[in-house]
Amino acid sequence: xxxxxxxxxxxxxxxxxxxxxxxxxxxxxxxxxxxxRQLGGVFLSIPDSAQRSGLLFAALCALNGAFVPGVAKLTTxxxxxxxxxxxxxxxxxxxxxxxxxxxxxxxxxxxRETAPLLILLGALGTTxxxxxxxxxxxxxxxxxxxxxxxxxxVYSLFMAWLFLGHRLTLRRVGAALVLxxxxxxxxxxxxxxxxxxxALLLVTPLSWQICHxxxxxxxxxxxPYLLTGARYVYGGALLALAAWIFGGPDWMPSGxxxxxxxxxxxxxxxxxxxxxxxxxxxxIARLDLARATAIVVPSVPLLSxxxxxxxxxxxxxxSQGLGMLLTAAGVLAFVTAPHAVEVRERxxxxxxxxxxxxxxxxxxDQA
Numbered sequence: 001x002x003x004x005x006x007x008x009x010x011x012x013x014x015x016x017x018x019x020x021x022x023x024x025x026x027x028x029x030x031x032x033x034x035x036x037r038q039l040g041g042v043f044l045s046i047p048d049s050a051q052r053s054g055l056l057f058a059a060l061c062a063l064n065g066a067f068v069p070g071v072a073k074l075t076t077x078x079x080x081x082x083x084x085x086x087x088x089x090x091x092x093x094x095x096x097x098x099x100x101x102x103x104x105x106x107x108x109x110x111x112r113e114t115a116p117l118l119i120l121l122g123a124l125g126t127t128x129x130x131x132x133x134x135x136x137x138x139x140x141x142x143x144x145x146x147x148x149x150x151x152x153x154v155y156s157l158f159m160a161w162l163f164l165g166h167r168l169t170l171r172r173v174g175a176a177l178v179l180x181x182x183x184x185x186x187x188x189x190x191x192x193x194x195x196x197x198x199a200l201l202l203v204t205p206l207s208w209q210i211c212h213x214x215x216x217x218x219x220x221x222x223x224p225y226l227l228t229g230a231r232y233v234y235g236g237a238l239l240a241l242a243a244w245i246f247g248g249p250d251w252m253p254s255g256x257x258x259x260x261x262x263x264x265x266x267x268x269x270x271x272x273x274x275x276x277x278x279x280x281x282x283x284i285a286r287l288d289l290a291r292a293t294a295i296v297v298p299s300v301p302l303l304s305x306x307x308x309x310x311x312x313x314x315x316x317x318x319s320q321g322l323g324m325l326l327t328a329a330g331v332l333a334f335v336t337a338p339h340a341v342e343v344r345e346r347x348x349x350x351x352x353x354x355x356x357x358x359x360x361x362x363x364x365d366q367a
Contacts, residue, residue, distance in 0.1 A: 151180070178329060
């Protein structure tokens with residue numbers, strides 16, 4: 001693990017974590033200005049055409065993420081959550097395997113040094129959180145689902161402080177409190193539609209954050225596209241095994257009910273899961289990371305209001321609408337704050353990842 005592949009230097013192996021030319025490192029717009037990147041201490045301008053296409057990918061990524069809760073509510077309303085999670089992930093894994101095969105990289109999933117870690121990655125990044133997410137969404141609503149998932153930066157804040165040594169700042173803590181207040185206002189502590197479902201949804205981002213921490217520590221030199229492929233290929237295989245062992249005789253619909261579900265589950269797996277991840281990587285290959293997160297992440301909960309209405313007919317209450325705005329404001333404040341350390345890529349969750357880089361002149365936060 002961590003050993004450079006033949007013909008590639010260690011710098012090449014660790015560089016280009018966004019799918020671009022090797023060695024280019026993402027930097028914040030605060031550090032290099034909009035449309036600039038850093039190569040060996042030198043800032044490189046990003047062509048206007050690349051920035052325009054990056055904005056397009058960012059918009060598509062946000063739109064894609066907005067439909068995730070609504071479609072999940074639709075599919076879990078028609079079939080059991082274990083079946084939905086398993087088949088969705090198998091479709092995503094199939095798409096990932098095809099893309100890795102086209103690159104000639106599929107055998108890398110089986111390399112002796114990294115395969116056990118990639119299997120664990122699939123469990124932490126897909127198997128466990130997908131079960132939590134789909135079971136929770138079935139028991140609640142699409143609007144509650146997207147709100148609960150916005151707790152991820154709060155988990156990120158404290159896990160980075162505990163395990164990575166990132167210092168807490170007033171801006172981050174304040175943003176987390178605003179975000180949490182928005183969720184409490186929208187979900188309503190005393191009037192939860194289903195306390196267990198909400199609890200499962202609140203735990204889902206924690207599972208993703210544990211996965212991200214594991215990736216940073218255990219797989220720092222593996223490229224994002226390979227991490228994504230492993231997440232869905234191994235995650236789908238583990239889910240299928242778990243469903244076969246623990247699902248019971250009725251976990252899978254039979255006959256016409258099974259066939260009716262396949263097109264929507266294929267859409268959910270290939271487009272909303274795998275393509276959504278790839279859209280994010282295409283975005284940060286063209287825009288600086290802080291700008292990309294500031295565009296995509298706060299947009300998802302707001303766009304999800306319209307998406308949930310279109311897919312399942314859910315209309316937010318006044319408190320949910322106000323809570324959504326408050327949550328989006330907290331997320332925006334969080335993702336535009338510079339990171340405390342050098343940027344390291346992480347695997348996107350169902351929604352876009354939340355992180356921003358450090359100020360390279362100080363090595364720490366600016367707020």
